[in-house]
Structures are given as C-alpha cells and as structure tokens.
Amino acid sequence: MNDLRIINIEKKYNSRLPKNDSAFTLQPIGLTIKEGEFFSLLGPSGCGKTTLLKLVAGLIRADGGEIRMDDFDLTAVPPEDRRFAMVFQKSLLFPHMTVEENVAFGLKMQKVSKKMRLDQARNMLEHVGLQGFGFRHPDELSGGQQQRVALARALVAHPRLLLMDEPFSALDPSLREDMRELLRQIQKEFRVTVLFVTHDREEAFYLSDRIGVMSEGELLQVGTAQNLRDHPDTTKVAAFLGLKNLIEGTVTNGYFSSKLEEFEIPVPHLIEEGSCFLILRPEAIQLMPEGVIPGADAMHIRGEIQQLIFNHGFYIGKLKTANHQLECSFSSQQAKNMAAGQMVDLMISLNDIHIVKK
Amino acid sequence: MWQKSKPYLLLLPAIGTIVLLFFGGLFDGLLKSFGYFPAIGETRFEAAAYTELLQSSEFWASLVLTLRIAALSSLFAGVLGAIIAISLFLLNESTKSGTSQLWHRLFQLPLTIPHLVGGYIIVLLFMQSGFLSKILATAGIIDEITDFPVLVNDPFGWGIILTYAWKEAPFISLMIYPVLARIHRSWREVARVFGAGSWDFVHEIVLPAILPAWTIATFIVFVFTFSAFEVPFLLGVTYPSVLPVYSYQLYTSGTLADRPEALALNIILAAITILLGIVVYYFSKRWNVLKGWD
Numbered sequence: 001m002n003d004l005r006i007i008n009i010e011k012k013y014n015s016r017l018p019k020n021d022s023a024f025t026l027q028p029i030g031l032t033i034k035e036g037e038f039f040s041l042l043g044p045s046g047c048g049k050t051t052l053l054k055l056v057a058g059l060i061r062a063d064g065g066e067i068r069m070d071d072f073d074l075t076a077v078p079p080e081d082r083r084f085a086m087v088f089q090k091s092l093l094f095p096h097m098t099v100e101e102n103v104a105f106g107l108k109m110q111k112v113s114k115k116m117r118l119d120q121a122r123n124m125l126e127h128v129g130l131q132g133f134g135f136r137h138p139d140e141l142s143g144g145q146q147q148r149v150a151l152a153r154a155l156v157a158h159p160r161l162l163l164m165d166e167p168f169s170a171l172d173p174s175l176r177e178d179m180r181e182l183l184r185q186i187q188k189e190f191r192v193t194v195l196f197v198t199h200d201r202e203e204a205f206y207l208s209d210r211i212g213v214m215s216e217g218e219l220l221q222v223g224t225a226q227n228l229r230d231h232p233d234t235t236k237v238a239a240f241l242g243l244k245n246l247i248e249g250t251v252t253n254g255y256f257s258s259k260l261e262e263f264e265i266p267v268p269h270l271i272e273e274g275s276c277f278l279i280l281r282p283e284a285i286q287l288m289p290e291g292v293i294p295g296a297d298a299m300h301i302r303g304e305i306q307q308l309i310f311n312h313g314f315y316i317g318k319l320k321t322a323n324h325q326l327e328c329s330f331s332s333q334q335a336k337n338m339a340a341g342q343m344v345d346l347m348i349s350l351n352d353i354h355i356v357k358k
Numbered sequence: 359m360w361q362k363s364k365p366y367l368l369l370l371p372a373i374g375t376i377v378l379l380f381f382g383g384l385f386d387g388l389l390k391s392f393g394y395f396p397a398i399g400e401t402r403f404e405a406a407a408y409t410e411l412l413q414s415s416e417f418w419a420s421l422v423l424t425l426r427i428a429a430l431s432s433l434f435a436g437v438l439g440a441i442i443a444i445s446l447f448l449l450n451e452s453t454k455s456g457t458s459q460l461w462h463r464l465f466q467l468p469l470t471i472p473h474l475v476g477g478y479i480i481v482l483l484f485m486q487s488g489f490l491s492k493i494l495a496t497a498g499i500i501d502e503i504t505d506f507p508v509l510v511n512d513p514f515g516w517g518i519i520l521t522y523a524w525k526e527a528p529f530i531s532l533m534i535y536p537v538l539a540r541i542h543r544s545w546r547e548v549a550r551v552f553g554a555g556s557w558d559f560v561h562e563i564v565l566p567a568i569l570p571a572w573t574i575a576t577f578i579v580f581v582f583t584f585s586a587f588e589v590p591f592l593l594g595v596t597y598p599s600v601l602p603v604y605s606y607q608l609y610t611s612g613t614l615a616d617r618p619e620a621l622a623l624n625i626i627l628a629a630i631t632i633l634l635g636i637v638v639y640y641f642s643k644r645w646n647v648l649k650g651w652d
Binding site: 054057058059078079080081082083084085086088090092094095096097105106108109110153157163 | 542544545547548549550551552553554555558562563566567
C-alpha cells in the first residue's frame, strides 16, 4: 500500500530576536494518510500547516522524524526524486512557456518523449476544461484558468502524492466553488492521494475524507468532518471549527453544572470529572411545540430572542437566557412567527450534547 | 497655454544645444562626404568618396576586423555577463547574509572604470612585458616573457576583445539581473517538486527567461563596440584598424582632400549603427522581456 506515513516529524525555526529561543516550533507529528485519500490540514494562518506540507514535499529539512511511503524512507530524498506534485496558492506557471509546455514540465523532467508528453498534457487540459488553450501563454488566462493549468501540471505526471497549499484562496468565491467541484471530481477519477492545506473550514469539510486540525504547531485532532464537528476533543478544535454555544462548567457525580448555575444535565459516566465545556450545536436546538413538556432525555432552554438574522435560507436567532447568550438556527417557517423581544421555549436532546475537556 | 508650453520652453536651451551639435555635426559631415567642401573650393555634390571607399581594400579589411572584434567582444561579454548574473542570482537564493551584496558590488566595479583605463589595465596585464607574462616566467611556465602570446596590439584584436569582454560583462549582468530578480523564489520550489535539479532549473527556467534581455543587452554591446574608438586606438595595430580608427587616420594624417572619404566612412558607420539600433528596438518591443510576469 502506498500510504504516506509521517512519523514524529518536527521543525524548529529560531527567532532572530536574542531573547526568544525559538520563533516557531512544529511539534512532533505522527500521521498516516491512506492511498487515494483526500486529507486536509486545517488551521489558522501561522499554525504550521504549510511547514508540514513543505516538510512532506522535502522543500524544508526536518529537525527530526521520518517521512515514509510504501515503506521507503523519504526523509533524506530530495524533492525532485520523490515523485510528488504540488499546487501552490499562486499558480506559479512559468511565463515564458505556453500552457501546454507548463503542463508537460514534470513529464519533461521525467525524460518522457516530446510527442508523448504533449499528448498527455493536452489530454489533462481537457480534463480540467481547458481544451484548446494549450498554445496560449499564462498571462492570456484568467486567475481561475491559471489555477486549472497548475492543477493539470500537477496531475499529468501521475504523482504518488498531490500536495496543495491553499490553492484556491486567491480566487473569488464563485470561482473557488467551481474549482472545489472540479478538484473533487478529478481526485475521485484519478484516485490520487491528496494532502491539502487550508484555513477555510467549508472547503476542508466539502473536499476531505479526513481532516487534521492544527494550531500553534500542533496537530490537535484528526477525523472525518462529521466526527470533528460532532465530537471535538478540545475547545480549541471546537472554536476553530466555528462551533457556537460553549458553556463553561464542571462535571461531578455524573452531572454537568454550568458555571453560572443555569444548566444542570446528566452526562454519561465515561466522561471524566472536572472542569469542562458543554457544546450546544445551534442546529440541534429545537423550538419546543406548545404544550409539550421535555422528557428526561432532553434539556429545556428558555430565553428571549434578541435578533433574527437571515443566512443562506435559514435564520440565526440570537437568544438571551438567564445567564448566557446562545445561538440557534430556525427555518424560515419558524422564524415567520417570531420577533425580537419574544420569549421562546427550546429544547435539545441529550444525545446531541457534547462535552469537551477544558 | 503658458502652463502647457512652459516645460518645453525650459528644455529648449538644452535640446537646442544637443540638436545643433549632434545633428549639425552629422549634417556637416554628410555634406562634406558628398564632396561639398567650400574651404577647399569644392561646392559640387558627388559620391566619389563613397565609391573610392567601397573600392579600397583597406575599408573592407577594416570592416571585417571591426565586425570580428564587435562580434567576439559581445559574445564573450554576453557569456561572461550571463554567468556572473546567474551566479549572483544563485548566491542570493542560497544565502541570506550580506555576502551576496559584497559580490554584487565587486562585479559591478568594472562599470565605474572608464574604457581608456580598462584598456590600459589590459595593456599592463597582457602585454608581453606585462604582469601576467612576468608571473608565468617567474613560475617557470614559460621560459622567456617573449614566449607569452601577443595579446596586445595584435592584428587579430585580442587585446581589444579582452578589454570589452571585461568591461561590458557587468553591463550585461546588470541588464539581465532585474529579470532574474523577478524569478519567484517559489519557482525553484515548483521546479524541484516536479523533478528539476539545479541544472534543469537553470536550463529550463532561468536561461529561457533571461534570453530576450540577454540578446538585447548583447546587441547593445555589439553596437557600442562596433563604433567605439578609444580602446581600439590604444590596443590595436596600425593596419588593419577598426572603422572608427581608420576614419580618424584618414581625417588627421591625409590632406584636406582625404577628409570627404573619412567623413563618408563616418556616415557609413553611423548608418550601420542606426540600422542595428532599429533592430535592437524592434526586438525589444517585440519580446517585451517581462511580459506576463507578476
């Protein structure tokens, strides 16, 4: 199996300032990316995801650890011999070459004959929707088209691993969506293993089989999009994934009590006692039908609607409870009968509640 | 109206002087080359000077020598300049210290030295009784200093070629370095990821990228060396001499009757230079060396 194994890889950048020992440290990271998998590294700017990508590419020398593929140690192998490909934030096409020559560049380096490499380049251009653009120069293409060429250039040589460093971040939103769709389709078609770096949650969720969340040089959690969203390990992961309604409290004797003593709910026994956060996902909070009394398997929330904001076909409701500010999600139908200042009764199933350690 | 024309009026004295001296001199030379020379009583227009010049073997020998020296000087300066520029570029890529800046300054040094001084340095270094021959003789590599090849005041023009190669190489590197400086550091990374080693990167990316700027810079050196006077005058031989020196010889050593020939030679030289200038301009416009670079 051509799995990529990252074994305790680490990198330290020294600070130029004499007082700081190191400006940035990528903590030892261990990770296995399966053959044909689309894996994303998600994290804020400066968290070390591009450093990790460049370590995998061989463009930066690691201070420790190993990179292995197909049981071969690639750590000391120069990038030109790894048979990887990369798409950067900018297309970085060579301006003196035509589109076709740019796409065929990797094959030329592999000493593939001119006719064969140009045939393959044309074929790949067709795949990315740029048939007939081969004789143009990069400056004659739009930003989106240039990034398609960069994608074609990366895929044409059938790389063992495709590395992508925020490739769509410089594109406008609609173009970005088109490119995501194209990448998703092409990745499935070619079954290429992808290591994708992004700070865009939506992008990572849309494209990835699995996601690794990074922060301050550390890989915090790895999982599928749903797994990460439903069961974040820490508040850092939850906050970065944009999870709302984090309520601080403690777990004692099988019960969670919020710090401000508003909520008390039973929790499964396998949850460790101590300080923690309760996460109430906005979409899991339901409007309580009139006359219904919530059962023991649900938590009751009463509060005043402060604001209703229309967002992508549904409404975000800002709710003020006795001691907390919460965010809920309402359908247009539900929001029709609501107004700011109105008191509402809501409930959430205990199965939809998640508790994370502080 | 006044506001609009003010800058032009302010420039008028400077432009007037340049136009009068340059075009006036050229026009006077053109008239005299066609035999119009009232000082010696010639007021007719005829092409005799041109005919005589084109029929003389001295002219053709001089033209061949001038072309050879200009071509070889430009080629050597071009190759040397490109090597300097690429080396500085790679040095700059690999080191972040001030070392590359020091090398930059060092390679730019010949730019600050006048051509005549440059020529004199070559004389001191490469003549048979020069610095280099004495070192080689002392080291026992040659028996006598007379065994050292004649590189200065030689009929082939090696001394002139060496001077121009040394003096113009920094000019060429200076012309192509801005193009190199615009090569993204990331292109090196792109090339490496796609399998290009250092030589592949230079061959596939750096050289094609600098080729238009290099060709134009080398062409400029060719045009300059083709019409340059002082170094060939200092380092050349009496016969054959390069066209500008031949023209000077005709103008100063002959009688007044030889002057139309000397001036006809100057007009031919100016015509060839202008023609080459137009060629350079055409290619520089056509290639637009930084087109599409961001």
